[in-house]
Amino acid sequence: MHFSLNDQAVNNFKAHSTIASLNGRDYTVMRPGVLYPGVWGWDAAFYSLGLTWSFDLNRGLDELTVSSLGQCANGMIPHILFYDAEVAREQYYPAPNVWENQSASGLPVSGISQPPVFASALHKIREIAKHKGDSASIDENKERFEQLFQVAMRYHKWWYDERDIDQIGLVATVHPWETGRDNACEWHDALARIKGTRDYIDFPFDPAVRKDIRINRKGQSTVAYRPSNDEYKMFTYLLMKFKDNEYSLKNVDGEYRTDFPFMVYDVTVNAWLQASNLALFALADHYGDKDDKALIRKWIRRTGRSFNLLWNKIDKTYQSYDILIKKVTGVSCNASFMPLLFEQKESRVYTLMETLTEWRSKYHFKYMVPSSLPSHLDYDEDCYWRGPVWTIMNAVIAYGFNASAKRFENPDFATKAQKLANEIIEIIAQDGEFYEYHNPVTGEGCGAPDFGFTSVAYLIAKDIVENPVFGGLDRCIRR
Numbered sequence: 001m002h003f004s005l006n007d008q009a010v011n012n013f014k015a016h017s018t019i020a021s022l023n024g025r026d027y028t029v030m031r032p033g034v035l036y037p038g039v040w041g042w043d044a045a046f047y048s049l050g051l052t053w054s055f056d057l058n059r060g061l062d063e064l065t066v067s068s069l070g071q072c073a074n075g076m077i078p079h080i081l082f083y084d085a086e087v088a089r090e091q092y093y094p095a096p097n098v099w100e101n102q103s104a105s106g107l108p109v110s111g112i113s114q115p116p117v118f119a120s121a122l123h124k125i126r127e128i129a130k131h132k133g134d135s136a137s138i139d140e141n142k143e144r145f146e147q148l149f150q151v152a153m154r155y156h157k158w159w160y161d162e163r164d165i166d167q168i169g170l171v172a173t174v175h176p177w178e179t180g181r182d183n184a185c186e187w188h189d190a191l192a193r194i195k196g197t198r199d200y201i202d203f204p205f206d207p208a209v210r211k212d213i214r215i216n217r218k219g220q221s222t223v224a225y226r227p228s229n230d231e232y233k234m235f236t237y238l239l240m241k242f243k244d245n246e247y248s249l250k251n252v253d254g255e256y257r258t259d260f261p262f263m264v265y266d267v268t269v270n271a272w273l274q275a276s277n278l279a280l281f282a283l284a285d286h287y288g289d290k291d292d293k294a295l296i297r298k299w300i301r302r303t304g305r306s307f308n309l310l311w312n313k314i315d316k317t318y319q320s321y322d323i324l325i326k327k328v329t330g331v332s333c334n335a336s337f338m339p340l341l342f343e344q345k346e347s348r349v350y351t352l353m354e355t356l357t358e359w360r361s362k363y364h365f366k367y368m369v370p371s372s373l374p375s376h377l378d379y380d381e382d383c384y385w386r387g388p389v390w391t392i393m394n395a396v397i398a399y400g401f402n403a404s405a406k407r408f409e410n411p412d413f414a415t416k417a418q419k420l421a422n423e424i425i426e427i428i429a430q431d432g433e434f435y436e437y438h439n440p441v442t443g444e445g446c447g448a449p450d451f452g453f454t455s456v457a458y459l460i461a462k463d464i465v466e467n468p469v470f471g472g473l474d475r476c477i478r479r
């Protein structure tokens, strides 16, 4: 079973590889799935792992290099780099003609970012190459590593300069797309406030612009799986609001704006920022200097000190924080476990583990970890980030438990990582296909088939199962 799924994962990478002409050069890039004609920020970072495992370090580095071509003059790596504006206009909404934004080298990009997985991926692909015995490639690619390390440094500087609006080391997110969890129940209350405003009610939106509703391989319309037209109106409204301020949270005097309608400290973005800070610190030994290290150390301290703000002690999970009302969202989901990537308190890892166990028995899920709980009024077991299991999130959680096992020398956490990793393989095997997400009650695959994220999730799970102690991001978090 493992072998055939492994072949399929590799085939998915091949099937979704496409040639993109960027700045006068041809690059091989991954397209996330049929719906998505572009390079998505956190997708590309995850793909680089899958590509390094399945092919070689060069292919992994290529994927990060392409993503870095989207970097804007201010340092932001965009959530989408469009390698073909015309194709994007035919196949995707919103395309470059809506965003009207450019990378530093003039390529069409979106105006927001995504969870900063980039530096973690750069570190991890180096580790994978080492594990494969390919140290020669690491040496040969020294210059590329140095360049990509600097790209990542500029990217993190951007987060701290542009988005650390309270100067506490947590960075603000201004659009649900930026969190990577577009219609998550966590945003319900924040978006409900906006929905009541005259500005929003009067905002014109024609749902006919959407390109994402299709008939899938099972002959079903994807309408039930995708965000609704109302949600697309909201996504567009927030996009336009941000675009009106030139995709910046600062005003013309360089002061942070406090009136943007959607501002959260997203738990996914901040968890990845800290995990990637730690990865950068490790990479700096090879590709940085002492000033880089001093700056990264400052970031790690600042973000580490404030992370507790995202802990909800009643729900016993991490949650995003609604900046405008100064409270955690009160909504737990799969993202609640992302801080396991660097959690410093062993007792908290135990608490998170117990929370998962409680959820499973209380809600009778066949598969953990749901993207929302049935107790939320927006819960929908088939719809996108409103309930389905996203195996890539599970893979990160399994990594987190593995890392915790190593950090605290605790076998219970390793067992948990194994269980989650085995379940990823099982859920994919149930359909024998790599669906974008899965129903937590039945395990049925939903969304796009042959999905890149899911292929990477499978390989991460396999890595954890085959290398119980050494697999996973654990090396990234060692200081």
Ligand code: 9WN
Pocket: 032, 036, 040, 042, 043, 079, 177, 180, 181, 182
């Ligand atoms: C909007 C590409 C992306 C993922 C996101 C996922 C989905 C886009 C969309 O697809 O979002 O960015 O059009 O639905 O929610 O996590 O990066 O795979």
